[in-house]
Amino acid sequence: MRHLMSPLDFSTEELDKLFDLANDIEQNPQKYAHACDGRILATCFYEPSTRTRLSFESAMTRLGGRVIGFSDAASSSAAKGESVSDTIRIISCYSDICAMRHPKEGAPMVAAERAGIPVINAGDGGHQHPTQTLTDLLTIRSMKGKLDNFTIGLCGDLKFGRTVHSLINALVRYKNIRFIFISPEELKVPDYITDMLKERNIPYEEVIRLEDVMPHLDILYMTRVQKERFFNEEDYVRLKDFYILDTIKMTLAKKDMLVLHPLPRVNEISVEVDDDPRAAYFRQAQYGVYVRMALILTLLELA
Amino acid sequence: MLNVGKIEEGFVLDHIAAGKSLSIYEHLQLDKLDCTVAIIKNARSNKKGKKDILKVECDINTLDLDVLAFIDHNITVNVIKNGEIVEKKDLVLPRQIKNVIRCHNPRCITSIEQELPHIFYLADAEKEVYRCKYCEEKYTEMAK
Numbered sequence: 303m304r305h306l307m308s309p310l311d312f313s314t315e316e317l318d319k320l321f322d323l324a325n326d327i328e329q330n331p332q333k334y335a336h337a338c339d340g341r342i343l344a345t346c347f348y349e350p351s352t353r354t355r356l357s358f359e360s361a362m363t364r365l366g367g368r369v370i371g372f373s374d375a376a377s378s379s380a381a382k383g384e385s386v387s388d389t390i391r392i393i394s395c396y397s398d399i400c401a402m403r404h405p406k407e408g409a410p411m412v413a414a415e416r417a418g419i420p421v422i423n424a425g426d427g428g429h430q431h432p433t434q435t436l437t438d439l440l441t442i443r444s445m446k447g448k449l450d451n452f453t454i455g456l457c458g459d460l461k462f463g464r465t466v467h468s469l470i471n472a473l474v475r476y477k478n479i480r481f482i483f484i485s486p487e488e489l490k491v492p493d494y495i496t497d498m499l500k501e502r503n504i505p506y507e508e509v510i511r512l513e514d515v516m517p518h519l520d521i522l523y524m525t526r527v528q529k530e531r532f533f534n535e536e537d538y539v540r541l542k543d544f545y546i547l548d549t550i551k552m553t554l555a556k557k558d559m560l561v562l563h564p565l566p567r568v569n570e571i572s573v574e575v576d577d578d579p580r581a582a583y584f585r586q587a588q589y590g591v592y593v594r595m596a597l598i599l600t601l602l603e604l605a
Numbered sequence: 606m607l608n609v610g611k612i613e614e615g616f617v618l619d620h621i622a623a624g625k626s627l628s629i630y631e632h633l634q635l636d637k638l639d640c641t642v643a644i645i646k647n648a649r650s651n652k653k654g655k656k657d658i659l660k661v662e663c664d665i666n667t668l669d670l671d672v673l674a675f676i677d678h679n680i681t682v683n684v685i686k687n688g689e690i691v692e693k694k695d696l697v698l699p700r701q702i703k704n705v706i707r708c709h710n711p712r713c714i715t716s717i718e719q720e721l722p723h724i725f726y727l728a729d730a731e732k733e734v735y736r737c738k739y740c741e742e743k744y745t746e747m748a749k
Contacts, residue, residue, distance in 0.1 A: 385718050406714040408739025412721060427712045429740055 304601055305414040305421045309435035309472045314449075321440050323605055324589070324596040328444075331364065334595065337604055338367030344397035345371030346389065346413075347424070348380060348404040353565060353587065354424050354433070358401045361594035370397060387416045394418035399602055402426075420601035428464050433597065434564055435468040437590040442521060444589060445560055445582055450477040453518055457484040458525035458545050458570060460491040465564045466525060470495055474504055481506040482515050486541045489527065511544050516554035522547070524563045524583075526570050548572040555580065562586055609643045609660060616668065617683040617690075618659040623647050625677060626657035632672050632705060638663060671699040675706075675735070700727050702735065706744060713740035 305311075312320065327334050343362040347355050350373060359369045372378040379389060386404070390413040393400055401422045402410045407429035414421040425431040443449050454473065456466050460483050470491075473479050481499065483491045483506060490508060499506050509515055516522075527545045529538050547561065552575060563571060563583040575581050599605040621629060626644050635642050643660040650656035661668070665684055673680050674696035682694035702725045708715045715721045715737070725735040725744055735744040 385720070386714065387718070387720075404714070405712075406717060407710065407712050407742075408714040408737070411739050412714055412718065426714075427740075429712075 303420055305410075305417075305423075306432050306597065306601065307411050307414060307421075307423045308430050309432040309439075309468050310475075311432070314475050317436075317439065319605075320436070320593070320596050320600055321443050323599065324440050324592040325444060327595050328589075328592050334365055334599070336366040337599060338362060338365035338602070341365075341367040341399070341602060342397040343367055343369050343371075343598065344393045344400040345369060345373070345424075346378070346393060346400055346402045346404075347371065347373045348375040348378065348402075348409070350374050351403055351425065353590075354403065354431075355401075357433075357587070357590045358422075358424065358594055360591050361598055364591065365595055365598060367398075367598075386412045389413075390417045390421070399598060422597065422601065428462065430468060431464055432468065433590070433594055434465050435472050436593045436597065437586060438465070438469050438523070438562060438564070439472060440593045441562060441582060441586040441589045442560070445585070446520070449473070450479065452478075452520035453480040453482060454521040454523060455482040455484055455512075455515055455519040456491075456523045456525070457512055457547075458527045459489045460485040460525070461489045463525045466491070466523070467495060469523065470499075474499070474502060479504065482519065483508045484510070484512050484515060484545070486510065486527070486537070486544070488537070510541075512547070513544075513551055513554060516551055517556065519555060519559050521560045521562060522555070524561060524567070524570055526568055546570055546572065547575055549574050549578070552578055552580070609645060611688050612641070612660055612662040612685055613688050614665060615640070615660070615662040615685050616665065616670070617685060618661070618673070619656070619681040619683060620650070620652070621657035621659065621680050622677055623653070623655035623657055626659050629659060629673065629676060629680075632676060633661075633668060633670075635661065638667065670694065670696075672702060672705050674698045675702055678733075698727055698730055698733060701725065701738075706735075708737040708740065708742060708744075710737065710740050710742040713737060713742060715739060 345355050345358055362369050386409050394417050399420045401424040402413055403424040404426050407427040410421055410423035410426050423430055423432055460466050524547055559580050560582045561580055626646055641662040645658040647655045648658050678696045683690045684692040704722050707723045715723055724738040726738055728734045728736040
């Protein structure tokens with residue numbers, strides 16, 4: 303029995319198989335409409351999440367399975383003081399697979415150690431969010447046709463953004479990837495990431511202005527720059543426009559550049575960019591459902 | 606200089622950094638053993654100037670010394686039998702340490718679920734980096 307705790311739990315070969323399956327689901331949804339008949343997914347969400355939880359629920363429903371669960375800790379037995387270990391033992395009796403989100407880091411791993419069913423980490427604090435990374439990789443592979451030989455710009459809050467850290471760790475396993483980190487000084491990518499890139503001789507550069515590097519990018523991964531992350535209001539006002547993607551900045555980009563965003567966006571991508579064919583963030587959300595369908599089938603050994 | 610007699614069977618832990626012997630006493634849980642223990646603090650050392658020494662008279666199979674490498678790999682472990690040194694043990698960093706150190710990350714699941722063991726794995730042997738099994742937070746010297 304396998305679980306998914308980190309995007310690195312699967313080898314690149316296993317990921318290729320998973321993505322092939324996701325693409326087949328995309329092309330032939332009817333073929334999989336009853337693949338999980340009679341199976342139950344438990345969504346144990348100890349903190350609110352709209353997109354991830356609904357994406358899992360949509361995935362299981364599209365496979366013909368059913369979903370039970372809770373969407374915040376207050377409506378679960380955790381409010382009465384039950385431990386994750388005890389909850390998962392009970393959930394294992396009620397369902398065939400579990401997706402767990404928890405504000406505490408490592409909680410899904412505790413669940414996986416005690417569970418009698420596969421557990422998927424659906425986000426644990428600032429630690430891991432592997433299905434977001436799988437979504438990002440599937441989107442890139444499906445729309446670019448490859449996961450190697452490109453330059454990716456990661457823009458915004460690179461210090462606290464777990465999706466960014468996970469994506470970098472997943473991409474370094476592929477050949478000839480060049481990273482450009484675009485962020486204010488306060489929100490630079492942590493040293494342990496740049497140290498790892500240096501050790502592996504993977505090229506990267508760090509810049510402050512998005513415009514300066516737009517023409518070089520094959521993929522632009524946007525994240526939100528939150529006001530509260532800045533030390534002072536003055537810096538925020540001075541820098542915030544550097545990290546807002548609009549149609550003017552898009553004119554500097556390659557014709558086939560992809561814009562990705564883990565969503566939700568606030569104002570870091572102007573709505574006018576949504577109509578640009580290079581804006582891939584809503585399709586990315588669709589790929590999130592396909593990859594979760596493929597993951598459920600794989601972990602239930604129904605693929 | 607103070608003299609502490611020979612032991613018949615047990616361990617002599619030599620070249621402990623001065624002042625660290627009590628922490629080793631605790632980590633090895635020597636307080637739970639019914640045996641003779643000599644703690645020698647600030648002994649003269651040609652190499653370091655000062656050092657601590659621990660002499661433990663016990664069955665040589667009773668102590669798990671793996672954790673010593675984590676605390677200080679410069680410690681020399683002499684295994685004593687019939688009053689003689691029969692082995693000098695090389696300390697190797699343990700791949701995993703359980704319930705010796707605690708995770709101090711307030712966001713870690715171990716911070717709210719008291720019954721969970723505190724397990725650290727060796728993430729980088731060269732840099733002697735241990736990370737919490739659950740949250741992967743690096744264990745720092747400061748928290749030691």
